[in-house]
Amino acid sequence: xxxxxxxxxxxxxxxxxxxxxxxxxxxxxxxxxxxxxxxxxxxxxxxxxxxxxxxxxxxxxxxxxxxxxxxxxxxxxxxxxxxxxxxxxxxxxxxxxxxxxxxxxxxxxxxxxxxxxxxxxxxxxxxxxxxxxxxxxxxxxxxxxxxxxxxxxxxxxxxxxxxxxxxxxxxxxxxxxxxxxxxxxxxxxxxxxxxxxxxxxxxxxxxxxxxxxxxxxxxxxxxxxxxxxxxxxxxxxxxxxxxxxxxxxxxxxxxxxxxxxxxxxxxxxxxxxxxxxxxxxxxxxxxxxxxxxxxxxxxxxxxxxxxxxxxxxxxxxxxxxxxxxxxxxxx
Amino acid sequence: xxxxxxxxxxxxxxxxxxxxxxxxxxxxxxxxxxxxxxxxxxxxxxxxxxxxxxxxxxxxxxxxxxxxxxxxxxxxxxxxxxxxxxxxxxxxxxxxxxxxxxxxxxxxxxxxxxxxxxxxxxxxxxxxxx
Numbered sequence: 001x002x003x004x005x006x007x008x009x010x011x012x013x014x015x016x017x018x019x020x021x022x023x024x025x026x027x028x029x030x031x032x033x034x035x036x037x038x039x040x041x042x043x044x045x046x047x048x049x050x051x052x053x054x055x056x057x058x059x060x061x062x063x064x065x066x067x068x069x070x071x072x073x074x075x076x077x078x079x080x081x082x083x084x085x086x087x088x089x090x091x092x093x094x095x096x097x098x099x100x101x102x103x104x105x106x107x108x109x110x111x112x113x114x115x116x117x118x119x120x121x122x123x124x125x126x127x128x129x130x131x132x133x134x135x136x137x138x139x140x141x142x143x144x145x146x147x148x149x150x151x152x153x154x155x156x157x158x159x160x161x162x163x164x165x166x167x168x169x170x171x172x173x174x175x176x177x178x179x180x181x182x183x184x185x186x187x188x189x190x191x192x193x194x195x196x197x198x199x200x201x202x203x204x205x206x207x208x209x210x211x212x213x214x215x216x217x218x219x220x221x222x223x224x225x226x227x228x229x230x231x232x233x234x235x236x237x238x239x240x241x242x243x244x245x246x247x248x249x250x251x252x253x254x255x256x257x258x259x260x261x262x263x264x265x266x267x268x269x270x271x272x273x274x275x276x277x278x279x280x281x282x283x284x285x286x287x288x289x290x291x292x293x294x295x296x297x298x299x300x301x302x303x304x305x306x307x308x309x310x311x312x313x314x315x316x317x318x319x320x321x322x323x324x325x326x327x328x329x330x331x
Numbered sequence: 332x333x334x335x336x337x338x339x340x341x342x343x344x345x346x347x348x349x350x351x352x353x354x355x356x357x358x359x360x361x362x363x364x365x366x367x368x369x370x371x372x373x374x375x376x377x378x379x380x381x382x383x384x385x386x387x388x389x390x391x392x393x394x395x396x397x398x399x400x401x402x403x404x405x406x407x408x409x410x411x412x413x414x415x416x417x418x419x420x421x422x423x424x425x426x427x428x429x430x431x432x433x434x435x436x437x438x439x440x441x442x443x444x445x446x447x448x449x450x451x452x453x454x455x456x457x458x459x460x461x
Contacts, residue, residue, distance in 0.1 A: 091391070094384050101377040106431060140431060181391045280345035291342045
């Protein structure tokens, strides 16, 4: 346990010292993964399905606010969809605007969750996001996780039906184009599975948030446990109610793995006051102050000092041996 | 002469002012009612745009049928139906907005209370320094 605490403190120290660089690198990695996944799943516009473009955009994203990164990713998706089918791009654009209207009003600080939700879906651990947001977010964070879920299922639908959607573009018949709206809206938004996950994740976020806020001992651990139970129950009940086919084992196993990941994240992140290094400027009547405040370490990393107790280079030096014995007694 | 306690307190306060304090202080510039009303008004605008988009999607969904039936339909009943749905959506959305903005206001006030107590503490340090 002490070793873990020491690792935690060392992480804190490292983060405090290099916070500006670490955040930029994390943003770069996140945007790069998201852009690569978008290109791999959609990739209809050859001009932007290009490693150099992805690299440049990711580099730019590393210095931008998270909400702007979300908008850039949305623009990438729309450009790909425009290449595939104008109707599809129009419908997805309308859905995006609706989501942004909700998201920017209620949970504009959860941009990370909007991007991470589809990525976690692809890693088969989507339950990590609502469980984590219950701890670090607010009840309104369910909007962010809902938006992420909708984006994932829309992209999945477009990927699976790309050929059929492309036909509507090649067709010059306006009636066929108008009819394709119905087909696209049904496909994009008619998924019961998507609806089920949006509801389940919203319930999990609210339940975890409410329980972890209770003034009782171990509230965080209880919240995690109950979050897991509620997640499994809501999904299983929803499955039978909406007649959605879903692997029960997959849901239970995925939720448990996600809970384990959240538990580890909780240990390293949530319980720690990652008070960042603050660079502040202020003044009084006499001075200007340029202060860099670095958070204190509360657990010291032990200095490894190997003391060889059974080694004597001089048998005659009795005094040294006595000193060693004294130190042993002291320890 | 530099007073370390005072500098530590000022640093803490400056860090708060630079981050969350910026928003909290702007919130505190409003009366509670004004802040919530302004937020709810912005939400109403968003809800109206959102509802307009949903209606656009609804029409696009079956545009052929809509155009065919347009001259046969009772436009007044159609508009009334949409108006009722809009009113229901608006009321639900505004209620949620009201709760969210009231919560944000009380939270900002709570943070500012702590900030003001630190200001008083700073004032006392200055007085003791003479």
